[in-house]
Amino acid sequence: MTIAAPPYSLVAAFAERSRWRAIETVLWLCALLPFWLAPTHLQLASQIAITALFAISLDLILGYAGIVSMGHAAFFGLGAYTAGILSVKLGWGEPISGLLIAGLVAGIGGYLSSLVVCRxxxxxxxxxxxxxxxxxxxxxxxxxxxTGGADGLQGIRTWKFLGVWSLDIYGYVAYSYALIVLFACFLVARRIVQSPFGLALKGIRENALRMPAIGAPSQSHLRKIYTIAAVMAGMAGAVLAQTTETVSLEVLSFQRSADVLVMLILGGTGRLYGGMIGAVIYMLARDHLSGLNPQYWYFWIGLLLIAVVTLLPNGILGGLARVRALNWIREMRLMPRRRAA
Amino acid sequence: MSTPALVTRALSKSFGSLAVTQNVEITVPHGARYALIGPNGAGKTTLINLMTGLIKPDLGSILLNGEDISALEPDARVKRGLTRTFQINQLFPNLSALEAVTLAVLERQRTSGVWWRRLPAFGAAIEEAHAILQSLRFGSDTERVTRELPYGRQRLLEIALALATKPKILLLDEPAAGVPKDESAELFQAIAALPSDITVLFIEHDMDLVFRFASRIIVLVAGAVLVEGTPAEISADPRVREVYLGKGHRHG
Incomplete structure (x- = not known):
């Protein structure tokens, strides 16, 4: 029998898996490109960032804990209406505190529904x-x-950000704000999935029956992540309400819940970046295709969805990861030959 | 003597009209190695499910170190030291063996809810998980994902996950199920080498293994305890030969 590797290298292996990679820096720098390359499309970029955050929040429960939700817009809408009502009814338009309050309200909603959902x-x-x-x-x-019902909530006034920047018609401030909230929430989500709690969530996803048999309180784990995901979804909704200064019933629609599920599955579940890539592809495709033909653009999304789930069961990112793994295996096979040569 | 490790009192369970557990009274002393045997459908796995809380009894109670645990959820029973393994693998297919056992260690330490620190900060738990795997002579594949492990290793991982909970009582449901005969003896060597303060109750069909590794044997037939005794008593008992070992043995 080979001598087992000393334990310190085991810890190093765990550290290696959670290391910040160069490609991640590149991806986040790419998120800054719209400021220079598409300054007339910053409102769209802002919508994409909001949707990406919404997709990350769904990935936390679906991709990591295995909770398939068809009603995740509930928390997005709860956050959007909280931020909107704060301004319209209570006259409070300070964005940062509004964001936190919206997250809190969505989190309370998430916790209460988790009492039923997670059973x-x-x-x-x-x-x-x-x-x-x-x-x-x-x-x-x-x-x-x-809420303004079907007419939507009108008359939201978002105060200057940090007392300095007010929203502009091009969306510079809106996109900056959305991107900062997205990045902050992403860092939290990333920390969660690399923590002991993240490992426990994967355990529930991989085998819910075994978890109690190793003494795991699965129910409380699930309630906790469902609540955290609701907070993030609520913050995404709040950013939408604050940057567009309007809330329509659409934020709570089944369509929104279904769309975010589609984006996540397109991009790949259980890897955080999957939801973000999915959101970018989906929103750009919608913007482009609905410009060509406003009525039938969903046809192409349908086709793309079928193509991805049949050809790349783990989504686009999963497919890319597999290509990389194949390359690696090929190299490993070639190595002994090289050595012999 | 001190309080027994595990006691069942008048334990009964029926599925519809089928009585799968009938008035079962078992007392397992500390540090004992008990075997639970019986023909297929005798209710052995059901009894383990009742003890661990996976199913609720219609009647009766379960005492762990003298304390009634009948009302506790399965995970709370594990926290008190009553842990089981499964006859059919219940593993985490896409986690590595080391990750899975580390998870079990973290659950035991109640640090599995920590979401603000990364796993590498829990080096002691990772090292302990590694040590548990090595104590079972798991070998060097600890970083491979579970679904790619050979079946024999997966059976070891079943036991490693249970050991990571630091059980006081270990219930092993056919630990060697599906393992070739020569390897199953090796697996039982590992079980026999467990610290003597761990009480073990195991289900096993291979009589050679039962007689070698059990200090006492409980024979379960149609949900009820037929007889309990030392291996010598059990092998000499005509009722056991009749219902379990088969009629061929009576003349042989």
């Missing part, structure tokens, strides 16, 4: 999340006095 799995779970989403949509629809 179930599979089809029942999908239906419960769907049901909660639809219910919240109808509550917002009928609470005309508070």
């Amino acid at each position: 179930f799995r599979h089809l029942a779970l999908i239906m419960i999340t769907l049901g909660i989403g639809v219910m919240l949509h109808e509550i917002a629809n009928t609470s005309h006095g508070l």
